[in-house]
Amino acid sequence: MKDVTPLTEGWTLRHGRDRLPAQVPGCVHTDLLAAGAIPDPYLGTNEADVAWVGRRDWTYETEIAAYDGLHERTDLVFDGLDTAAVIRLAGEPLGAVRNMHRGHRFDVTGRSGPLAVAFTSAYAEAGAVRARTGDRPNAYPEPFPFIRKMACSFGWDWGPTLVTAGIWRPARLERWSTARLARVRPLVTVDADGTGRVEVRLDVERTPAGAHRPLTVRARVGGAEATAALPGTEGTVELTLARPELWWPRGYGGQPLYALDVTLHDGTSAAAPPLDSWTRRVGFRTVHLDTGADAHGSRFTLVVNGEPLFARGVNWIPDDALPARLTPARYRERLRQAADAGVDLVRVWGGGIYESDDFYAACDELGLLVWQDFPFACAAYPEDQPLRGEVEAEARDNVVRLMPHPSLVLWCGNNENLWGFRDWEWEEALAGDSWGEGYYLGVLPRVVAELDPTRPYWAGSPWSGSWAHHPNDPAHGNHHDWEVWNRADYTDYRAAVPRFVAEFGWQAPPAWATLRRALGEGPQLAAASPAMLHHQKADDGNGKLERGLARHFAVPDGTADFARWHYLMQVNQARAIAAGIEHWRSHWPVCAGTVVWQLNDCWPVTSWSAVDGDGRLKPLYHELRRLYADRLLTVREEEGGGLAVAVVNQGAEPWSGTLVLRRTAVDGGVVARAEVLFAAGPRAVAVVPVPDGLPPSAASAKELLVAEADGLRALHFPVRDKDFAYPRPDFGVAVVRAGAADPDRVDVVVTAHTFVRDLLLQPDRLDPAATADRGLLTLLPGERATIAVRGWSAPAPGAREGADPAVAAVRAALFCVEPA
Structure with a gap:
């Protein structure tokens, strides 16, 4: 059987005569940080002080011991080298590499001695390639199109410029004899009658001594087993399961996974000695991208197991600007946050990386x-x-690596490049x-069709399906909406119904403790x-934030009243995303998905996350839980005039009941009331017109419409916040300690004495480790809400009757909308 020796110990990092201990996997920045040789680039303006790191050459060195075992062949394997490097063993070159996104394998049989991986600066490599190919248009003044490296290493409108180098994924020695499994491709399908099929396509590599030996492959999954002779270097094993359990996206069913085991044997049967093995988990499901024409243009609807989906999505960027630091636990935490927010689709954006297998396993x-872009x-x-x-080499590597994962449902060619060619003066x-x-x-x-025909491919995001339409035509294919953030008001999201919104977003600063x-x-x-401006990378980012806020609120002084500026920017972000998602979800199935830009950040920054x-968690995160x-329930203005309540039901069961509508004065008085029956079928939207006499007048500053059903609520204000007659907010606060029953929980109970709009408890102001289970809350007079706080050791009540320092701390961490 193959023997594997990880190469994780004994590495050093050299630049000139200087040597430091090195961690593999890792990168130059993490090694320099560990040695105290550079400051943390995420703090203050330190990013600029470490820019020199990306412009130097670096060498990783270790020792390969002599091997006296019985295996015929020894391979040196790197799963990821970042990026341009020459590899030498005992002073002799093994090869040169220039791609962060693929693995590399070198035959080192019978060789030992010093191993050196000498990295050239990515700037130098990109510059040399650009000199050969000529320059190209680029949205950023950095050379990332000329090197196959994570583009956002060179900075983005949310990320730092930290141009990494290093052995960023595992390295090892593999020793083997006769033959090894070089590539395993499981094509997992489900027939119309529910029969599950796994067609395991194999490539093997043989040693000279094993060139003509008989080999047998055995594959097993879910109790099914099959074997096949392998006379050459390619073969196929087919497995059939009668009606396996289907894998579904969250909210539609379970996620059963089946272990697929493949073993290569030296001989004519599966009883012969094993040479190599491969194991992955697979899931049985079908996926189809419906792009058929209809009365509205052409669809862009994901269909899983025959079920058309409204995709509730988020865009994913690398979760750390130094991606070698990402761990399985970090991936799982962030993806669990996505799932808990109601997300069912994650788009891996094209300026990053093909993520670790840990990412896809968690999905x-x-x-x-x-x-996957x-x-x-x-x-x-x-x-x-x-x-x-x-x-082509990286595409082949990664399509094969990722295709076992049932969560992967779409390959996409690029981010915004087809659009850029047409609209950004490239041509x-x-x-x-x-x-x-x-x-x-x-x-x-071509690569996807050859290697992974079980999944759809789409040429780009955005892309209308052909050059017959504008690449970002909202009526065809998938659409990016950045005009609103860049130039308009978020209410303008309601002006159109794209077929699928793959990017849209609104900025806000990070949490208070993160900024501190x-x-x-x-x-x-x-x-x-x-x-603060150093941690705002978007072009005129603060200007767009303040202009966007000024359409709804008076903009606070960002120095004298930074706390309020911070709060209102976070409110505006949540309001903006809600305006888009509520509108587009209410128009299902014409619109078949929203993918918010963006779920996560890679460092502390003002961004769209x-x-x-x-x-x-920003307030936007909690708002996504409601929106997804x-x-x-959402109130929308109909094209012919008047208001309607869209009752959106993405559940598998019908939803029917009574919609309670109230025209309410700001002091809490009910001016008019009606009850209307509704019925929304499974995965459907019911649109209920608001009866005459219920909508407030278009210019009313003192009335709003409240729509409620089954504990859900939607509000409609006829005017913007700066024109609405909000009262001076008045509310009571109590702090209730759970005690021994749940020692980590403290309940904050808020009772509204007046109308209170967008009340927010910022838990990290109580303790940097504290969290709250709720975000923005709007309370009508007399209503009460409980916010569960964890990670905060609330101080004990004071000796004076009624004195509670915890209440004072909470009040200092509470914000809400105030009268203009």
Whole structure:
């Protein structure tokens, strides 16, 4: 049987004469941080102080001991090298690499001695390639299109410029004899009658001594077993299961996973000695992308196991700008947060990486569908060598690596490059030079069709399906909506119904404790401080934040009243995303999905995320839990005039009942009331017109419409916040300690004496480790709400009767909308 020796110990990092201990897997930045040689680039403006790291060459070194065992062959295997490097053993070159996104294997049989992996600066490598291919248009002034490396290493409008180098994924020695499993491709399908099939396609590598030996492959899954002779280097084993349990996205069914075991044997039967083995978990399900024409254009609807889905999605960026630091636990925590927010689809964005198997394994278990971009983003990419060969090699590596995962449901060619060619003045600048179209419409669909025909491929995001339509045509294919954030008001999301919204977003600063950790105390905690602006990477980001807020609220002074500025920016983010999702969900099945930009951050930064760079939840996260729940109420303005309540039911059971409608004065008085029956079928939307006399007048500053059903509520305000006559908020606060029954829980009970809009408890102001189970709350006079806080050791009540320092602490951490 094959023998595997991890190469994790004994590495050093060398630059010139300087040597440091090195961690493998890891990168230069993490090794320098561990040695105290650089400051934390995530704090203050330290990012600029470590820019030199990415412009130098670095060498990793260790020792390969002599081998005196019986195996015929020894391979040196790297799962990921970042990025351009020459590998030498005992001073002799083994090979050169130039792609972060693929693995590499070298035959080192009979060889030993010093092993050196010498990395060239990614800037130098990209510059050399650009000199050969000529320049190309790019959304950012960095050379990432000229090197197959994580594009956002070079910075993005939410990320730092930290150009990494290193052995970023595991390295090992593999020793084997006769033959090994070089590639295993399980094609998992389900017939119309429910029969499950696994077609295991195999490639083996043989030693010279094993070139003509008979081999047998055995495969097993879910109690089914099959064997096949392997006379050459390729073969197929077919397995059949009678009606296996289907894998479903979360909310639609379970996520049963079946272990698929493949063993290579030296001989003519499965009883012969094993040479190599391969095990993965697979799931049985069908997936189809419905792009058929209809009265509204052409659809973009994911269909799993025959069930059309409204995708409740989030965009995923690398969760750390130094991705070697990501762990299985970190992936699971972040993806669990997504699932808990009602998300059922995660789009792995094209400026990042093909994630670790740990990421996809967690999605398999959590029922999160994965849309995987190939890593191309926001630039024209040359199709010349050496890039073209690397692109095909990495695509083949990763399609094969990821195809066992049932969560993976869509391959997508790129992010915004087809759109960029048409709208960003690339065509004239290119003057006929290649720019990536040959990848997205040629190489990549060919590779997917050859290796993984069980999944759909789509050329880009956005993409309308052909050049017959504009690439970002909302009536065809998938659509990105950035015009609203960049130039308009978030209420303009309601002006259109795209077929699928794959990107849209609104910025907000991270949590208060995250800012304090990243910026420190004092004058840097201000909207326009040098450190705050350093952690705002978007073009005119603060300007767009303030213009967007000014349409709804008076903009607080970002220095004198930074706490309120911070709160209102977070409110505006949640309101913006709610405006889009409520509108688009109410128009299912014309619109078949929303993918919020973005779930996560890779460092502490003002961005579009719902979970900030320290893993803390913004108010947007809690709002997503409401917006992505199976049941949702929203009030919408109809094209012909008047209001309607959309009763959105994404559950498997019908939803019927009584919709209670109230025209309510701001002081709590009910001006008019009606009860209307509704019935929304499974996975359907019922639109209920609001009866005459219920809507407040269009200019009313003192009335709102309240719609309620089965504990859910939707509010409609006829005017914007700055024009609404909010009373001075008045509410009571009590702190209830759970005690021994649940010692980590403290309940904050808020009782509204007046109308209270968008009340927010910022738990990290109580303790950086504290969390709350709720975000923004709106209470009518007399209503009460309980917020469960964990991770806070609330102080004991004071000796004076009625004195409770915990209440004072809570009041300092509570914010709400106040009158203009």
